[in-house]
Amino acid sequence: MKKPLKQAVQEHIESISLDEQQLDKLMQIQHAHDDNQRSFGQSNYFSANKPWYVALAAMVMVFVLGTLFSIGVMQYSQTFQTFHTKPSDSLIREIANEVAGNHLAMKPMEIQTVAINDVQSYFTKLDFLPQPSRLIEGNDKILLAGGRYCSIQGSTAAQLRYKNKQGGYVTLFETHYSPELFTQLPNIDKGEKPIVTYAKGIKVTLWQELGLLMVSTEKPE
Amino acid sequence: MMFDKQQLNQLYRYCYVLTVHRDDAYDLLQSALEKYLKNPPNASYSELHSMFAYIRRIIRNQFIDNIRRINSVRFESLDVDAQGNAQEVGVNYEGANYLDNQDVIAINSSALDEMLINEERVEWIWSVLNATEREIVFLWAVEGYTAAEVATELDIPRGTVLSRIHRLRKKINSKLAEDAASDHEKRERSVVGIGESR
Numbered sequence: 261m262k263k264p265l266k267q268a269v270q271e272h273i274e275s276i277s278l279d280e281q282q283l284d285k286l287m288q289i290q291h292a293h294d295d296n297q298r299s300f301g302q303s304n305y306f307s308a309n310k311p312w313y314v315a316l317a318a319m320v321m322v323f324v325l326g327t328l329f330s331i332g333v334m335q336y337s338q339t340f341q342t343f344h345t346k347p348s349d350s351l352i353r354e355i356a357n358e359v360a361g362n363h364l365a366m367k368p369m370e371i372q373t374v375a376i377n378d379v380q381s382y383f384t385k386l387d388f389l390p391q392p393s394r395l396i397e398g399n400d401k402i403l404l405a406g407g408r409y410c411s412i413q414g415s416t417a418a419q420l421r422y423k424n425k426q427g428g429y430v431t432l433f434e435t436h437y438s439p440e441l442f443t444q445l446p447n448i449d450k451g452e453k454p455i456v457t458y459a460k461g462i463k464v465t466l467w468q469e470l471g472l473l474m475v476s477t478e479k480p481e
Numbered sequence: 482m483m484f485d486k487q488q489l490n491q492l493y494r495y496c497y498v499l500t501v502h503r504d505d506a507y508d509l510l511q512s513a514l515e516k517y518l519k520n521p522p523n524a525s526y527s528e529l530h531s532m533f534a535y536i537r538r539i540i541r542n543q544f545i546d547n548i549r550r551i552n553s554v555r556f557e558s559l560d561v562d563a564q565g566n567a568q569e570v571g572v573n574y575e576g577a578n579y580l581d582n583q584d585v586i587a588i589n590s591s592a593l594d595e596m597l598i599n600e601e602r603v604e605w606i607w608s609v610l611n612a613t614e615r616e617i618v619f620l621w622a623v624e625g626y627t628a629a630e631v632a633t634e635l636d637i638p639r640g641t642v643l644s645r646i647h648r649l650r651k652k653i654n655s656k657l658a659e660d661a662a663s664d665h666e667k668r669e670r671s672v673v674g675i676g677e678s679r
Contacts, residue, residue: 265596265653269622272603276497277490282507286514290483293518361515367508385550409550 289361292460348443352466355412355442355475356459362410362419363431363462363477369406369421379407383418388436390418391470394448396432401425412475415441430478437473445473484514488533495537498619499544501607509547513540534634544612593621593650598657609656614649617642 263271278286371382376392383390386409396402402422410419410433417435424430437445446452447468454467463480466473484492489510496506496513513536522535598606607615620626620634628646632639 262597262599265593265598265618266622268598268600268603269606269618271600273494273498273619273623276494276503278486278493278507282493283486283489286484286489286511287486289511289514290518294483365511367511368504 285365292361351413351443352455352457353459355466356457356464358412359431359433359475359477360459360462360464362433363429364460366429367408370408372406374404376404379404379418379420382407383409385409386416386418386436388434388472390420390434391472393432393434393469393474393476395454395465395467395469395474396422396430396476402430405429411435412473413441428479430476433475433477434472437468437471442468442473484536491533492536492540494623495619496540496544498607498615499540499612501615509540509544513543516543537634541616593618593646596650596653598653602657605656606653609652610649614645614652617645617649621646 371379373379373382376390380390390407392404402424405421405423407418407420410417412433412435415435415438417433420432420434422430422432445466445468446454448454449469452467454465456463456465458464458480461480462477465476468474492513493506493510496509497503500506500509516539517536522532606618610618616635617631620631621628626634628642629639632642635642
């Protein structure tokens with residue numbers, strides 16, 4: 261039976277909808293973000309009383325800078341260097357939240373393979389070559405399952421998904437390591453220990469290896 | 482502001498219109514929603530209508546990015562067919578030269594109102610139209626936009642919208658005519674077959 265195009269399109273489109281699981285997940289994403297915002301808002305009480313605290317902060321800063329100058333240029337530069345080489349907590353938290361969200365999303369893999377060579381050949385749009393990590397490959401209980409493109413803090417990244425024998429997933433995120441962008445994260449090639457943190461109920465491990473920023477995510481044991 | 486389930490479904494349908502694939506549509510919606518939450522609209526987007534326009538813009542840009550990344554092709558516009566291939570835009574749609582004045586007078590979204598189609602043919606329409614055209618059909622049929630409103634939403638001149646409506650109408654009509662001819666041929670054959678058997 262023929263119908264006006266408008267009516268036929270409306271009926272067809274309105275028959276398409278998300279299933280309950282998908283809807284719940286999207287609602288969860290919004291709630292999680294809302295909670296984060298709220299806790300940030302509470303901890304950031306000072307922002308609500310800006311003018312007074314901005315003036316105070318400026319005075320404190322002037323005082324601190326004056327003191328630093330009086331201590332001497334050498335000591336100041338050392339302090340400055342230490343400040344810059346320390347990994348930034350807020351950045352680590354941001355990366356952890358971003359990758360944990362990606363891990364939970366479990367978006368479909370763009371390539372499914374158990375061979376790292378296939379994964380390396382697939383990621384042709386990256387400015388680095390994704391590498392297996394010693395921290396992951398050393399574990400014979402997990403196997404590569406595939407990968408997809410993603411991003412970390414706006415940098416194009418590779419997402420390698422591994423499957424463990426219990427059916428759970430470990431996601432390894434890799435991107436070109438830039439100390440300016442990612443601060444000084446521990447380098448396991450130099451025997452340093454990776455940073456372990458938790459975000460959104462997910463265990464997040466961050467380190468640099470082979471000149472790459474690597475972040476793995478998995479369900480805590 | 483959060484989107485409720487009904488609004489999420491509305492956005493999902495828009496994603497589906499662009500991708501013509503349910504999983505890809507969900508994937509697209511999720512990415513866009515995360516971007517939206519990270520960069521919420523400013524005060525000028527406070528009205529619900531504007532917020533929808535804002536997130537639809539995020540969805541559209543994300544869709545173009547995804548296609549670019551997959552195909553590594555240069556895009557002038559959202560002219561992507563149902564298979565995700567870029568179509569060559571050989572005509573200057575932005576200019577008035579594309580249509581002569583008479584056409585411009587004759588074309589408006591009511592040109593689509595007059596079209597009749599078999600219910601089961603709707604799915605098929607999506608495979609015939611490219612993403613730009615599907616988006617226009619969606620905004621017109623589902624959101625109830627006029628050509629001028631579509632132009633505002635897509636941030637393109639109204640003339641461009643009209644020319645696209647003209648093109649998509651021609652495309653649908655020619656496919657329907659092809660189909661009708663082939664049905665007619667089939668019927669003729671079956672009639673001849675029946676005649677011969679007698």
